[in-house]
Amino acid sequence: MNSYRVLNSRVARVDAVEKVVGKAVYTDDMVVSGMLYGAILHSPVAHARILSIDTSLAKALPGVKAVLTHADTGHVKFGVSPARYDETIFCEDKVRYVGDEVAAVAATDPGTAMKALDLIKVVYEPLPILLDGLRAMEPGAPKVHERFHRNICQEVHWHFGDVDAARAQADFVRTDSLSSKMQDGAFLEPQSALAQYDHNGYLTLYSSTQTTHYVHRTLAMVLDIPLHKVRVVKPYVGGGFGPKAACSSMELITALLAMKTGRPVKITFDREQVFLHSRARHQFFHKMTTGIRRDGTISFLEHHCIMDGGAYSSFGIASVYYAGSLLGGPYRLANMKYDGYRVFTNKPVSGAQRGHGAVIARALFEVQLDRLAEEIGMDPLELRLKNVMETGDTTCNELDMSSLGMRECLEAVRERTGWNSRRTKGSSHKADGHGMGVAAGFFVSGAGYPIYRSRTHHCTVEIKVAEVGGGVTVRSGAAEIGQGSDTMLAMITAEVLGIPMEDVKVLSGDSDLSVDLGAYSSRTTLMTGHATRQAAMDARKQILEVLAEKTGIPLDALDIRDGFVHVQGSQMDFASIRKEYLGEHRGFPTQPHGDLLTFAEASRLAFLERGSIIGKGSYRPPPLGGSFKGAAVGTSPAFGCSAQVAELNVDMETGQIHMERITGAHDCGFAINRTQVEAQMQGAMSMGLGEALMEEVKYDDQGRILNANLAEYKIPTAMDMPPLESIIVESHEPNGPFGAKEVGEGAIMPTIPAVLNALYDATGAMVTELPLTPERVLRAIKKARGETSRGDGDTREQV
Amino acid sequence: MKHDIQVTINGTSHQLAVPANRTLLELLRDDLRLTGTNKGCEAGDCGACTVLLDGDPVPSCLVLAVQADGCDVLTIEGLASGNRLHPIQQAFVDTGAVQCGYCTPGMILVSLALLRKNPHPDEAEIRGALSGNLCRCTGYQKIVQAVQAAAKEMP
Amino acid sequence: MVLPSFQVLIPSSLQEALDMLDGHPDARLLAGGTDLLVDLRPAVIRSAPFVPQGYADEWGIGYQQEPSGPLVSLHGLEQLRGLRSLTSHVRAGATTTVAELASSPLLRKHLTALAEGAAALGTPLVRNRGTYGGNICNARPAADTLVPTVALGGTLHLAHKNSTRKVSVVDFVLGPGRIALRAGELLTHIQLPFFPRQGSAYLKLGTRKALEIAQVGVAASVVLDQAGRVVHSGVALGAVGPTPILCHGTAESLHGHVPDQAAIRAASLAARREAAPISDHRASREYRLEMVQLLTRRALTRAVERARSAAAPGEQS
Incomplete structure (x- = not known):
């Protein structure tokens, strides 16, 4: 036992009472006197040149106080990384996705604002549309941005160790692929912002943001206001998970409307706009070749990835690095090659979401480990324990594991689930519909560097x-x-x-x-x-x-x-x-x-x-990481890690998956608040399970979202979530306060692969495309039956 | 044209004149400033705007204010008595069932309706009752536990 | 996004409602509102803007006027609400909520498929507002109470200012969102027959366990004679055609037979032949066809079990 009086306890959250009595104030709850209501006109087409915009009728509508287009802005570009500033407040020459911001109004009431939008006449000249991320780099593909050759936002080419030499030494090598779908953050609170601009030139923006700091900087830069005259305030926020982590056009528009009208202005997104703005998880296409030795030692990983980023860069430049760098651990892996491409398409923009960039890569690698374990006849949990890194280890891409309770996490879920006695050996052939799967992963505990270059x-x-x-x-x-x-x-x-x-x-x-x-x-x-x-x-x-x-x-x-x-x-x-x-x-x-x-x-x-x-x-973290290009992404003062076992039942005739339980163990270094550590783990499991089983933003052939609502964009309901067990592992991180490090994102890493591995255990089926809809699962089950244990996309070979 | 309605909200009778296209959610949030009822989707999908209408949990975004004429409405603001939390609210605090808090008022009101009808629900009944209220933060685990704890506390 | 302006008429009697409908041929009926109010709210991305009154001329062709017909809200009409058991049928008022259907002991006992369909619809919150009549009149091919109503042989009672008429649910639903309701008419109640030794079931296939639109839904009802032979059956398929499909081939194949496994398999194959699904973003045609057959087999099996164990009214004290 420790001697802390407050820390490591289960004390109630300081905001809990305000939230249970309904007094917690979120941005849209705020009303100030004289406030106007803003609304945004979004592009209805995916790719088109703007020939003209006529706002005269909208301006003439009684109650309308301002109508803005790009002509009313300073044309300053912004984005997440200064190296990829490619957004403007409003579209200037062309629109690049259905939902791109074209104009905005402020009016005395929401109904008038809405009517005014319909009175703005925009003439578009349609351009060829690029919707398929896999085709983006092909010659002749429509160009989303003139300045980006082959629609590549960012590419990464890394080679650590010597993959070719390791391949020659490996006893088993296999190649698998996995693709996912574009996600939505699906936080319950739609984005909202309220701006006030005073006579001394001070701007205050209340916003449902995760990052007041970056919104502050972007507002000052784009609106050309001295930094010290901008204040960004975050009232209570109804979930973020990443998509609220950068300044948005909506925040800039709200501020600009307030500056132009001299009155407070509020804009709150409709749920549909949450989907249009997106900035959630990318669509990933991963292909991996992994080799192991007969004794279970992992020899090398060769990893190829294309990620569809939609129309602008957002966090994508970082996402594509994360997708590669966070496979450096938590297993000893001396040889790793990575080729990653983040491409543009005419779709809503993807960005950072819980487990930034790394979730689907982790899923495929953990699936590969299971299949390789099967090939050498080793228990998959045992294979992981054999390769697991320990405190003090450094990855091939120079990430320093200053504390790492990965072994403890794996052992904890093994014991809690009765893994050794309950999981049948060689279970892929039983195919009785019941399965258990394990997976692990790790994540940064704070990015080692700010998004812009600074000693801040x-x-x-x-x-x-x-x-x-x-x-x-x-x-x-x-x-x-x-x-x-x-x-x-x-x-x-x-x-x-x-x-x-x-x-x-x-x-x-x-x-x-x-x-x-x-x-x-x-x-x-x-x-x-x-x-x-x-x-x-x-x-x-x-x-x-x-x-x-x-x-x-x-x-x-x-x-x-x-x-x-x-x-x-x-x-x-x-x-x-x-x-x-x-x-x-x-x-x-x-x-x-x-x-x-x-x-x-x-x-x-x-x-x-x-x-x-x-x-x-x-x-401020100490200088971290290697000297190779992109070495900064993935660095952190500490790394949290997680292991989970998923148990499920599959209806072998319909392909429906019924989750029975997820048992997770997470090394958070030291639990400041034990209840909240569990809560983060459980939330991560639910987001991971949603991505595994049901979440998918769908488009028609014109790039319009088919399911921009919470009825058909499916996140788990209380009936879909199984009982969740959360075990806290504390490795006492030397770089963390009181030994503490992250829990929010590392805990999502194992969920998807644990489900995929459990599905394979249950049915012998390998699904190479997420989410695991009943139809996909049934198709994979049939394929597995026809071809014994071979899944599609499986080109294993014995060397 | 406005409609005159009488609606009892959290025990207080209100005589109001409302436009035909005003939803109960807008009436609560914008006219009465009862902002504990949250707006999440305006399509009846998320449950953040749940209120009890004559005792039954409903999405207030899909009820026109004129349809609530003569009805009894309970919002989250009507649950605590003074500084004393309702046992369900207390259970949500104690169990750690609250994170971002946006779904919380709806979750609590749905739980109240459940426990009034079924004072000793099993886990499946609790999950079923909560299935119209989405939560992205908790995975529902601690919310289910909070309802179980409240069921023990409630008279 | 606020709702567009509209007028709401609130009748206090059925006759007043019918008079209002007669006077406003462009009126729409508002019951629970769980579909109508969602549909009325303008989408952010829409092909044509709603231009306020008075502006349409300046824009020319292609722009819609704001919807202008009044809504006639049925919330004050108590006589349209509730379930009543008569000797050989159940009478369900059109504004009976889906939640009432789901929890009705009467339906659970005699018309289980309808109770199961109601329990599978949307979420508990939507079920507390959504109405039986609304779900039928929206005429979605996947509608969870409509599909069982088709299988159970429901008859709709329609009232007009000067007359009433009856129409079978199969004849009423014409296509997605299209129904045979005439101007000025109102659905007052639905009549569902029940029989001794009847069993029924509704099965819904989806990815999620709540808040889900069926990828395939199947309702099956079986009535047995004292020898255990099928004297009457109804199988209805949801989400595999423009309307719920009542399978005539299935009924023929079962008629007069003891519904053993072989008979049920044959009937399920017949159901598959009658399905006409499309591929859309929810599921492919092939998968739906296969699931129709599977779910019909499962639903019929369950219905037969229930029919066998059912003690019809009067047969048991």
Whole structure:
């Protein structure tokens, strides 16, 4: 047992009560006086030149206060990575996907705004449409952007070790492929933004974003406002999962409308617009060749990937690196070759989503490990244990596993599921419809570098001790989006300062409060946690210094616990301090009493002696990674890892999958809040299961989404989710605050392959295209029956 | 043209004049500023806008305000008494069933309707009752546990 | 996106409703609203904008006027609601909610397929609002209460200002979203016959266990004589044609036979022959054909089991 008083507990979230009583304020809940309602005109065609835009009728409609097109903007390009700025607020020369932003209006009510959109007349000249990512690089394919040759947004060519030499030494080699479909974030809260622009030129944007920092920078850059005059505030956010991690045209439009009208403007997406804006998981086409030795040692991996990114770059430049780099672990793999291409098509834009870039690659590699284990007659979990990396190992692409409880995770799920006794050996041939599958994976605990090149601190935190004494306020730019970061900040502060949680107030998600890169790459607990710990230690030191000066007790003999000052070895005479405090508080019904000096008295004293007490903290990772091109992507101060076992039943006649249970173990280094670690694991499993079984954005032949709604874009309901077991593994990460590292994304890594491996165990079927609809599963079952255990796309060979 | 309606919301009777095309969701959020009822899809798919209409959970985005004339509406704001949480709300807090919170009001109201009709539901009944309320954060595990815990606490 | 402007008429009696419909040939009926209000809300991406009144001329051809017909809301008409058991049939009011169908002990016992179809429709929230009559009048080929109604031989009672008429559900549904409701008419109730020694079942195939549109739905009903032979049967197929399909070949193949496994297999093959599915983004034609056969076999098997164990009213105290 540890000696923590707050950390590692199951204390309730600081925002839970507000959320269960319906008082938590999300952006669309906000109304300010004089507010206008904005609306966006999206392109109805996938690829066309804009010949003309006539807004005169819209402008003449009573109640319309502004109608904007590209002519009203500064034409500044933006995007995620400065190396790929390829978006403008509105389309200028042409539209590139159904949903591209063409114009916008602000009106006194939503109905008028909607009518005004219909009065904007745009004349398009249709251009050939490119919808198939696999055809994007072909000669003669329609060009989405003039400046990108062969529609390639980014390509990666890596070779670590010597794949050819390893191939010659391998005993078994097999090649498999797996493709997925474009996802949707399907967070419950559609994006919303509310902008205010004041007479001094200050812009405030309230937005349902994961990254106030990047929105702040992009607003300033695109709208040409001094950075210090832009403030981005994130109210409560109803889920993000990645797609809300970059500045959007909608946020820029809202701000621009407010600047043009001089009135507050709000825009809230319809659900359909959430799909059009997308920025969710790419569609991936992976092909992998993996070799192993007869004893189960993995020899090499050769990996080819094409990812369909839609019409703009967004996070794609990073996604294509992640797809390759995050196969460097968690198994010892000395030889790895990767060729990745992220291409443009005339479809909504893909970006980052939970497990950024790496989820489908992980799925195929873990499937390959299972098939190879079968070929050498080894238990697949055993094969993983044989190859697993340990703390201190470095991957072939120079990722440093400063802590890694991968073995512990695999052993934990093996034991909890009774794997050894329940999973039949050579089970692929039983095909009775019941199956178990295992898989593992790892993920960064915060990107090693910011998205733009900078020495910036990744986060700063200030803890202001109440001048009246008794409590503190944590001031942070970190983005609480449901993952629990506010609670983490409060817990660390309470622990370090030695005060109860209820005396810690968290102010967060505001670019005026501090720098924080935001909620992406599973960075907040490690990075903002560090900064918070430092700030709390600073505040604590300042208070105790004053106390030491006043009482003559050495600083290191003083401690604060449970809101009281404790002195090691001796008693403290604080009569004069208490007397002064009581004197200041005549008439207050509650007064400090008893044998111990309270935090309220100590912190008030500190203020009286020194003025405001503000603890400061910041965090910036050390230089990380190798020197090869793209080495920065995938680096992190720490890596979380996860193993899961999926159990399922398949209706062998319909192909329907019934999930029975998922058992997961995740190494989060150290659980700041045990309940929230489990919650993240369970959420990751559900998103992974959705991707495995049902999620798919579908298009017609004109690039229009067929299922831009939550009825036909299917995420799991409560009836689809099986019971989930979550086991916390703690490897005590040396680079993490209190040993903590990520849980939000690593926990999704094993889910899809565990399901695929369980399906194979149940039926002998290998499906090479996700999601696992009943029809695809049934087709694969039939194929497996016809060809014994051989799946489609399987070209295994014995060397 | 506006319609005069009488609707009881969280125990208080309101006389309101509403346009024909106003949904109950818009009435609650925009006119009465009861923003605990969330707007997630406006198509009856997600359940974020669930309210109890004469005791039954319904998607308020698919109810016209005029259709609620004479009805009793319970929203999430009507559940706690003062600072005292309803046992279901308390169970959601204690179990960790809340993450982003956007589905939470709907989940709690659906749970209330379930437990009123069926005070001791089994897990399958709970999952069935929750199946019209999507959650992207939790995988439903802790929500199901919260309903089970609340069932033990409720009189 | 807000709903476009429209007028809502709220009748307080059936006669008033019929008068309103008579006076507004372009009126649409609003029952639970779970389909209509979704359909009315303009899509963000749509082929032609709705141009406000008065602007259409300036745009010329190709632009739609905002919909202008009034909605006649049926929420105040108590007489259209509820289930009643008569000696040989059930009378279901058109605005009976899908949830009421799903939880009705009466249906569970006598017309199980309809209760199962209702329980499979949408989500609990939608079932609390959506109505039986609405699900029928929307006439989607996959509609979860419509398909059992076809199998169970439902008769629709339609009222007009000056008259009433009856029409079988099979004749009423003409195509996707197209029904034989005449201007001024209103569906008042659905009549479903039930028999001693009857069993029925509805099976729905989807990827997800709730909030799902059937890729294939099959409803089967079997009535046995005292010797265990089929005297009457109905098999209806959903999502495999422009309307639910009542399988005549299946009924013929079962008639007069003891429904053993071989008979059920033969009947299922007959059902497959009558299905006319297309390939769409939900499922392919081939898969649907195969599933029609499989689900018919399973639904018939279940219906026969239920028929055998059914104690018809009067046969058991």
